[in-house]
Amino acid sequence: MPSQDYSEAAKLSDGLEQRLVDSLETDFKTTRRAVLGGLGLAGSAALTGIGRADNDEHHGPGEDSHGNFGAVGEYTDTDFDPHEFLYQFNTGRGEQENVPQDVYEENGRTVREFTFQAVDTTVTIAPGIEFPAWAYNGQVPGPTIRAVEGDLIRVKFENLGRHAHTIHPHVRNLNPEMDGIPQNGPGVLNTGESFTYEWIAQPAGCHFYHCHSLPLKEHIHRGLYGAIIIDPDPERVAEKPEEYCNYHASQITDELRADLVAEAKTRNHEYPENDAINEMVIVMNSFDTNFDGGNEVYAANTRAFAYGVGDTDGRGNWKAGETKRPIQIDGQQRQRVYLANATEFDLINSFHTHSQFFDYYDHGTTLTPTLQTVDTVMQCQAQRGIIELDYSDHDPGLYMFHAHQSEFAELGWMSFFEVV
Amino acid sequence: MNEDFAFDPKRLTVSAGTTVKWVNDSDVGHTVTAYEGRIPTEAVYFASGGFESERAARNDVSGGLLATGDTYEHTFDVTGTYEYVCIPHESSGMTGTVTVE
Numbered sequence: 001m002p003s004q005d006y007s008e009a010a011k012l013s014d015g016l017e018q019r020l021v022d023s024l025e026t027d028f029k030t031t032r033r034a035v036l037g038g039l040g041l042a043g044s045a046a047l048t049g050i051g052r053a054d055n056d057e058h059h060g061p062g063e064d065s066h067g068n069f070g071a072v073g074e075y076t077d078t079d080f081d082p083h084e085f086l087y088q089f090n091t092g093r094g095e096q097e098n099v100p101q102d103v104y105e106e107n108g109r110t111v112r113e114f115t116f117q118a119v120d121t122t123v124t125i126a127p128g129i130e131f132p133a134w135a136y137n138g139q140v141p142g143p144t145i146r147a148v149e150g151d152l153i154r155v156k157f158e159n160l161g162r163h164a165h166t167i168h169p170h171v172r173n174l175n176p177e178m179d180g181i182p183q184n185g186p187g188v189l190n191t192g193e194s195f196t197y198e199w200i201a202q203p204a205g206c207h208f209y210h211c212h213s214l215p216l217k218e219h220i221h222r223g224l225y226g227a228i229i230i231d232p233d234p235e236r237v238a239e240k241p242e243e244y245c246n247y248h249a250s251q252i253t254d255e256l257r258a259d260l261v262a263e264a265k266t267r268n269h270e271y272p273e274n275d276a277i278n279e280m281v282i283v284m285n286s287f288d289t290n291f292d293g294g295n296e297v298y299a300a301n302t303r304a305f306a307y308g309v310g311d312t313d314g315r316g317n318w319k320a321g322e323t324k325r326p327i328q329i330d331g332q333q334r335q336r337v338y339l340a341n342a343t344e345f346d347l348i349n350s351f352h353t354h355s356q357f358f359d360y361y362d363h364g365t366t367l368t369p370t371l372q373t374v375d376t377v378m379q380c381q382a383q384r385g386i387i388e389l390d391y392s393d394h395d396p397g398l399y400m401f402h403a404h405q406s407e408f409a410e411l412g413w414m415s416f417f418e419v420v
Numbered sequence: 421m422n423e424d425f426a427f428d429p430k431r432l433t434v435s436a437g438t439t440v441k442w443v444n445d446s447d448v449g450h451t452v453t454a455y456e457g458r459i460p461t462e463a464v465y466f467a468s469g470g471f472e473s474e475r476a477a478r479n480d481v482s483g484g485l486l487a488t489g490d491t492y493e494h495t496f497d498v499t500g501t502y503e504y505v506c507i508p509h510e511s512s513g514m515t516g517t518v519t520v521e
Contacts, residue, residue: 044455079478097479117481138478160449160481160508162425191448202497 006067006309007064009398009416016410017126020304024129024289024296062408065204068082082301086280089146089229090114091269099143110149112201113154118161118211123295125186125221126304126412128374131287131364133223134161134211140302141283141342142209142226143217146269149233155197157189164188165224167213170382172202180213187212197343204232204244204267206338206364206384220381221295221344227281227384229338232264232367234250234271244367263367266334277334284349284379284403285342285411286353297412298403304412309398326398326416338364339377340384349413350378352389352404355394361386391419422450425509426505427516436520439495443470444486450506450514452492453477460500468492482508496520 005173010046088096092103093241099114115138122130123140136142147153159165166188168180177185178197211224232244241257244247245266265273285302286295297304307327343349352375359369360377364386371377377385391399398416402409432464434440435440442452456474469484471477477484484507486492496502499520506514 079475119481119510120511120514122511132512138481138507158482160485162509163513199446 003027004118005144005338006398008147009400010309013305013414014017016376017305017308018411019125020297020411021129022249022364037353073167079121080302081323082303082306083323083325083327084284085139085141085144088144089269089279089281090143091146096137096143100397102135102154104155107125107150107178110148110151112145112151112152113156114143114145116142116155116157116167116335118157118159118224119164120132120161121250122369123302125289125299125302126285129289129298131223131289134163134165134219134387135223136226138158140223140225141281142224144227144229144281144338145209145246146229146231147237148231148270149204150269151201153197153199153201154227155199156194157179157197158188159191162191163219165211165212165219167209169197169199169228170208171199171200171228171230176283180209182214184403185190199274200232201228203365203379204230204264204339207385208340208342208344208382208384210382217344220342221286226285226343227340229281230374231270231365234268235262237261237264237367246366248371248395260367276330277336279336279338281338282351283340283342284351286344286346286349286408288345293345295343295411298343298349298408300415301414305414308417309416326418328418328420329391331394331396331419335391337387337389338384339419340389341381342380343381346408347407348378348380350376350377350403350404352402353389356389356391356399356401361388391417392420396420423505425512427506427514430468430515431517431519433497433519433521436478436499437495438496438520439493440518441452441491441493443491444477444488445519447488449487450509451477451481451486452504453484453507454504458501460498460502463496463498463500463502466494466504483502495518 003099023387025125037325050396090096090099090101092101094101102113104111118136119138121133121135121138123133125131133140141377157167167181173179182188189195209226209228213219237244241252241260244260265271266277282300285299287297289296290367306324339351341349357373357375360374362370362385396419398418402414403413431467431475452467454465468486469476481518500520504516
């Protein structure tokens with residue numbers, strides 16, 4: 001049986017979302033001006049609570065709010081869709097219109113080139129709740145970069161925002177000038193300044209990038225972070241299999257080598273074996289809406305409850321909202337989540353699946369799991385990994401997944417897979 | 421545009437048929453980009469860079485940037501309220517309103 005009945009799932013989504021939006025309105029009224037003034041932001045940041053969309057005047061006679069299942073309101077922001085973001089891997093072939101990019105050969109190496117621009121923008125984190133973000137290319141999380149091990153990643157970065165920024169990559173970078181920190185290379189880039197970062201795509205895995213300007217916690221929690229996926233090169237795996245598993249070179253059998261190469265092909269977007277797998281990016285993030293050094297909203301990919309249930313008649317029949325719906329997956333297909341944690345202020349975040357166990361590859365740098373058959377993993381900030389899920393023997397229906405910090409789940413980081 | 425991150429005046433009222441000219445007298449680049457859902461429904465969309473939609477303008481921020489000293493003009497024919505934004509400085513509060521009577 002599915003872990004959640006459809007109408008119960010919708011009731012839960014609705015109830016939690018309403019409570020979250022109500023709590024934010026309270027924060028907005030009592031603390032916004034004072035706290036923002038203290039940060040010197042001129043009281044101008046756009047945190048606005050406009051409440052729920054389906055308010056009481058839509059109720060018919062005899063209905064009360066307890067009978068009103070379904071969405072509190074849809075999201076109206078057209079700039080970012082967490083359902084699209086799941087599947088947006090920028091490889092240089094122009095996957096996203098707001099990310100100018102190219103792929104070409106240079107000195108015998110594949111170059112994947114991207115243009116990143118930092119801007120001060122607003123992002124919708126709950127219906128009617130806009131967060132004053134700093135963002136790469138106007139989106140939070142920033143664009144997902146995907147390359148193959150050994151490629152050159154070239155990021156032409158221009159800072160258009162009001163504050164000084166950098167891009168710091170969590171890859172094995174051999175040139176200190178390309179580390180994207182204030183103390184090296186070009187240092188921080190002020191408004192209007194540009195720099196081209198170049199990083200060799202290594203090691204294979206699920207990686208992370210973020211702004212390294214000070215105060216670091218503010219630059220990260222405002223939204224300047226994203227994922228870098230580096231696909232393993234199966235030919236390199238065949239030559240150096242010991243680098244992709246926890247065995248010494250002397251322990252590598254032909255069978256293990258073949259398994260590692262086969263697994264590498266499923267991870268490499270240029271191989272047909274990769275097409276058989278449904279791959280998603282989930283960045284666990286959070287938002288301090290009143291700038292008191294603690295988070296009020298948690299999410300998988302920025303929008304609280306975006307992967308919740310949209311609308312239901314309360315009798316088990318539901319329909320997706322325009323912007324809120326479970327992640328629908330084919331139960332017969334292998335599912336892979338590239339998971340990263342960007343949460344600021346809280347020490348850890350976590351990923352928990354209901355009625356399901358999975359294999360976890362910490363940092364994604366190995367082709368054998370670092371944790372096998374678990375239903376919960378935790379990550380500190382900037383930690384990331386790959387989750388492999390198999391729902392082939394599960395009944396169709398809704399299966400919840402969420403942070404197992406219960407507080408985070410109830411404040412937005414609660415989602416569903418719908419197995420069909 | 422002055423003080424680097426603001427439209428001055430932030431709110432402007434003009435009569436129909438008036439051409440409004442924005443001048444960038446700050447040291448950094450800015451855009452003048454209408455919010456698509458916050459202009460009169462009969463009005464023509466406007467944005468520096470000549471974009472025909474807010475989405476297009478946001479996808480090509482550089483294409484709408486006015487450098488120091490650059491100007492942008494738009495003629496307001498339809499009465500109503502027009503809200504607009506500088507894309508790279510939206511959350512720094514750089515928004516403005518033109519009311520056409």
